[in-house]
Amino acid sequence: MSDFIHESHSIVPPDPKLDKYQRIGLVLLGIGLATFFSSLFAGYKESGNNTIAFSTTMILVFSGGIIYGLRTHLKRQPGIANNGIMTTSVTSAGAFGWLIGITMTTLYVLYYWWHEKLAGMTSLFDPLSNAIRGKDADQWFMYGALYTIGVIIMGIKALAKYRHSRYQMIRTSSIIGSQLFLAFLTPYIMERLNQPYFAPNYFWPLDYKSMMPDKVSHLQEAGNVGNFIIGWVVVMFLVVTPLLTYYFGKRWYCSWVCGCGGLANTAGDSWRQLSNKNLVAWKYERVTIYSILVFAVVMTVIVWLSASQGLFPSFGPKVQEVYGFLIGSVAAGVIGTGFYPILGTRIWCRFGCPMAAVLGIIQKFKSRFRITTNGGQCISCGNCSTYCEMGIDVKWYAQRGQDIVRASCVGCGMCSAVCPRGVLQLENGPTEQRAEYQVDLLSSMKARKMEGKVK
Ligand code: SF4
Ligand code: SF4
Incomplete structure (x- = not known):
């Protein structure tokens, strides 16, 4: 031993x-x-x-x-060994990476359908x-x-x-x-x-079914335990989520509790460097994640109107079915997990998860969380950007000594763990002391794109 x-x-x-x-x-x-x-x-x-x-x-x-x-x-x-990570077939989306991705995707397709x-x-x-x-x-x-x-x-x-x-x-x-x-x-x-289904770490909007009329009436029929579960879902979404995100950022959920983040940071850890860092990916990310949040809200309202008021009698169930297929199965399962070895981990968390969208809005506008950077120590090695699973160009902020306040940051802390100079610290502090530089980074990247320096 x-x-x-x-x-x-x-x-x-x-x-x-x-x-x-x-x-x-x-x-x-x-x-x-x-x-x-x-x-x-x-x-x-x-x-x-x-x-x-x-x-x-x-x-x-x-x-x-x-x-x-x-x-x-x-x-x-300890830590990530850079040796060969961008050349080894499994970790650089080479033949073995594709083979694993295709196997996982096939299993997901068989499993769902x-x-x-x-x-x-x-x-x-x-x-x-x-x-x-x-x-x-x-x-x-x-x-x-x-x-x-x-x-x-x-x-x-x-x-x-x-x-x-x-x-x-x-x-x-x-x-x-x-x-x-x-x-x-x-x-x-x-x-x-003989009690109703209850997974305490999943609730609306990620577990959209938890607030559907048929589920709610099933829980009500189950008596006290069912009513407790309804209360749990409502309190988790309306009270606990805003409160914890205010104090700790979205990391309390995305990197500490959620099973999707859990799988990404364990089984998917070897592929975190494949997350796309391009400006185009950032643009798509903002469009898709908020569109899916809107889809989740609209779908929930329609299904409730359909069940309680008799409006859209056939459209209500249909829209839930479409949401379940496109978002619940294809986006979250087949692409979100099956494509880890090809597109990197956290595809779902970054481009699709409506819960991440809600947490991101709170984190961006009303949270004490930020990553502080000691720019004078940065040697521009780029480890932080390479291993950011959410595709954030962390180095850009570090080089300028600017706080990182991004809606998409899940607070995994890997940028800090891989930095050889101790530049990055995940911190909670007064919101008014946070500097928001998203616009600066976006305009800078646009300018660099026009100069042909980035894709
Ligand atoms: S890992 Fe540390 S030293 Fe390297 S670029 Fe990022 S902040 Fe700078
Ligand atoms: S903590 Fe660092 S590595 Fe993790 S998502 Fe945020 S910026 Fe990226």
């Missing part, structure tokens, strides 16, 4: 060879993944072998993933589903379990990778705990207790 970690503080040369621990980890992980994908064709349910298959697969995947992840990062210096094709894979999770909620798995349970397993394994890797940063250690522990206890276990324990 001491051999496992004794090189923690040595500098590893570029493209180091895999050592025996990494090879063992990869072999275990490889067999585990092969067992997992073979479940598509195995028919474990019929043979009654799904307990053995599930246990074996989980032991292999967990042990292999954790051994490989821990060994790889504990023998390196042809889930009967995943029946074998779903039944692999029967033992876990029976243990937690007392019945066989369905595709939603399988998806939640896979999502949570991904966050846990890759979260442990992230804890090892960013062990030099207290902020990252606490934040990563928070997103693992939030996904496991709030998003995964709570709803199924509620189901086992």
Whole structure:
């Protein structure tokens, strides 16, 4: 074991060879993944072998993933190693990156629209589903379990990778705990207790269904617990969200609680550098995210008018269906997650999430959060901009010693963690002392674009 970690503080040369621990980890992980994908064709349910298959697969995947992840990062210096990150096929949207992206996208498409094709894979999770909620798995349970397993394994890797940063250690522990206890276990324990579905970390507008008339009347019928859930959703959106965003910025939700951010910062961490930093992307981002927020609000109003007043009787359900398909499935799932290795993480958080839009408006206009920059120390290495998953040109602000006040910043703190000069600090302070430079940056980028210096 001491051999496992004794090189923690040595500098590893570029493209180091895999050592025996990494090879063992990869072999275990490889067999585990092969067992997992073979479940598509195995028919474990019929043979009654799904307990053995599930246990074996989980032991292999967990042990292999954790051994490989821990060994790889504990023998390196903590933090992101720039070595080869822009040339390695997996991390630079090369052939392997595309292969992983296509595999993930295909699984999402099957999961949403042809889930009967995943029946074998779903039944692999029967033992876990029976243990937690007392019945066989369905595709939603399988998806939640896979999502949570991904966050846990890759979260442990992230804890090892960013062990030099207290902020990252606490934040990563928070997103693992939030996904496991709030998003995964709570709803199924509620189901086992014959209570309505309740995931405390999701509420309107991200979980648009939580405020739909049919859901609300179903909750009312459930009595006190149902009324508590309605109250929870309303208070979280109208009181807790503005208050916490005022004090801490949108990071309290996007980087500490939300499962979408949780997956991006664990399973998606290796692709954060692929986020597009172009001015054009910034323009699209502002159009799409606020359009989807407007769509969510209009859709909710129409559905309520349809249900309560009888207006738009067929249009109401139709518009909800269209929203569910385009935003809930295609944007948030297929593109938002399946495209991590091609377009970078946080595609959904940056271009689509209506909750991020609301939080961003509060953060921009009424929040104590800002990233302060000590411009005199900046050596213009560009690490901060490279690893900003929201495509913010952090270096631009750092070079000028200006506070970063951007609606899109999720406060992940990675720009600060990768800065070799300690230039960037995530801080909360009086709102009136924040300097807002978005307009300056935009005009500067426009000018540079006209000069042909940026795309
Ligand atoms: S990482 Fe630090 S030193 Fe490098 S450009 Fe950004 S602020 Fe400057
Ligand atoms: S500016 Fe820094 S804290 Fe904000 S999203 Fe980018 S990397 Fe994260």
